[in-house]
Amino acid sequence: MINQDIIDASNDDFKTDLHTDYESLGARLDRRGISIDAIKQKVAGYGIAVPSWGVGTGGTRFARFPGAGEPRGIFDKLDDCGVIHRLTGATPSVSLHVPWDKADPADLLSKADEVGLSFDAMNSNTFQDQAEQAHSYKFGSLSHTDAATRAQAVEHNLECIALGDKIGSKALTIWVGDGSNFPGQVNFTRQFERYLDAAAQVYAGLPADWRLFTEHKMYEPAFYSTVVQDWGTNLMIAQHLGDQAFCLVDLGHHAPNVNIEMIVARLVHAQKLGGFHFNDSKYGDDDLDTGSIDPYRLFLVFNELVAAEGVAGFDPMHMLDQSHNVTDPIESMMSSAMEVQRAYVQALLVNRAELEGAQDSNDALTAQAALKTAFRTDVEPILAMARLEKGCAINPIAAYRAAGYRAKVAAVRPAIAAGSSGIV
Numbered sequence: 020m021i022n023q024d025i026i027d028a029s030n031d032d033f034k035t036d037l038h039t040d041y042e043s044l045g046a047r048l049d050r051r052g053i054s055i056d057a058i059k060q061k062v063a064g065y066g067i068a069v070p071s072w073g074v075g076t077g078g079t080r081f082a083r084f085p086g087a088g089e090p091r092g093i094f095d096k097l098d099d100c101g102v103i104h105r106l107t108g109a110t111p112s113v114s115l116h117v118p119w120d121k122a123d124p125a126d127l128l129s130k131a132d133e134v135g136l137s138f139d140a141m142n143s144n145t146f147q148d149q150a151e152q153a154h155s156y157k158f159g160s161l162s163h164t165d166a167a168t169r170a171q172a173v174e175h176n177l178e179c180i181a182l183g184d185k186i187g188s189k190a191l192t193i194w195v196g197d198g199s200n201f202p203g204q205v206n207f208t209r210q211f212e213r214y215l216d217a218a219a220q221v222y223a224g225l226p227a228d229w230r231l232f233t234e235h236k237m238y239e240p241a242f243y244s245t246v247v248q249d250w251g252t253n254l255m256i257a258q259h260l261g262d263q264a265f266c267l268v269d270l271g272h273h274a275p276n277v278n279i280e281m282i283v284a285r286l287v288h289a290q291k292l293g294g295f296h297f298n299d300s301k302y303g304d305d306d307l308d309t310g311s312i313d314p315y316r317l318f319l320v321f322n323e324l325v326a327a328e329g330v331a332g333f334d335p336m337h338m339l340d341q342s343h344n345v346t347d348p349i350e351s352m353m354s355s356a357m358e359v360q361r362a363y364v365q366a367l368l369v370n371r372a373e374l375e376g377a378q379d380s381n382d383a384l385t386a387q388a389a390l391k392t393a394f395r396t397d398v399e400p401i402l403a404m405a406r407l408e409k410g411c412a413i414n415p416i417a418a419y420r421a422a423g424y425r426a427k428v429a430a431v432r433p434a435i436a437a438g439s440s441g442i443v
């Protein structure tokens with residue numbers, strides 16, 4: 020993996036400047052009544068899960084251009100995820116996708132232990148057909164018109180729970196591609212009722228300490244309608260299923276310009292916010308690197324999360340969900356994990372008393388300025404110091420490149436043929 024000597028040598032390049040910058044920021048935050056060390060402790064304790072599929076190069080509907088040294092299977096993926104956490108100290112867990120990551124639970128646990136990771140939510144897959152399966156998902160899975168196909172999809176989700184239970188996971192995330200491409204193709208109501216009935220059968224198989232997350236998505240692969248298209252439908256599902264069911268918000272799964280931070284607030288109010296898939300987008304479900312397009316929106320989401328801290332039962336799971344087409348996936352995931360931490364820290368800096376006072380007195384300008392003051396603060400020294408104190412890298416990208424990890428794994432992992440398509 021990454022040798023500590025390489026991390027230390029890289030840190031030597033940045034350490035002096037970091038101490039100067041941390042002290043200077045500390046003095047400025049002190050004037051705002053904020054303890055920099057307290058903020059650093061909070062971010063040091065913050066972790067975000069990485070998806071196993073995120074360490075592979077993604078693709079579009081048109082093509083996929085594989086990178087060097089791509090992981091050959093789940094054990095290579097866990098190595099790569101271990102590197103991300105080793106350098107950033109920000110990603111202590113991995114989210115598995117079944118059947119892509121199916122393996123012996125004892126082997127999974129032993130590998131996770133070796134690379135210092137644990138397992139986050141399990142993800143089922145009923146949006147593509149597997150070689151051995153009896154019924155096709157071409158026309159849907161949990162909402163399919165055919166009872167045997169629905170039963171097969173339910174059974175697959177129960178298998179995911181069974182595997183997850185053996186490796187310490189505590190949640191199942193369900194996203195279905197079910198929907199329609201033509202007006203009139205499906206009966207909206209009957210299709211939704213079939214989905215609810217099948218989802219209830221999955222829910223019935225949850226262990227008592229598990230949560231079920233359902234993820235809404237407006238379109239794709241179905242382009243006219245999807246069964247779980249928006250947060251309203253998602254909330255109906257979670258409320259229909261019961262106390263262990265929650266809504267998962269993927270930032271890319273909304274119409275352009277939708278106020279996602281307000282959706283977050285509504286789900287907090289309903290006590291149904293289960294978690295996030297972080298990514299960024301310009302047009303649709305672009306799966307771009309978190310914070311690369313609209314870091315202010317990410318901050319506004321975290322502003323709602325920080326405001327909700329301490330609310331009973333409020334414990335959303337955080338995960339990245341991106342597709343990397345033109346970057347080294349490890350570099351993108353490290354960068355994105357740090358962007359999420361940055362948004363969290365900026366949201367911690369919001370002067371809540373000032374904000375609430377301005378809201379109550381209808382002083383719109385002061386209210387927005389309270390947010391902007393926090394957002395404009397360059398919190399990088401806090402993030403970097405938290406990393407340094409954990410023995411991680413002040414500059415993870417620089418340390419990763421210095422370690423030559425990609426070239427090392429490319430020497431042992433065979434190149435994948437170019438030209439294959441598909442969104443990963």
Ligand SMILES: [Mn+2]
Pocket residue numbers: 234269296340
């Ligand atoms: Mn997602």
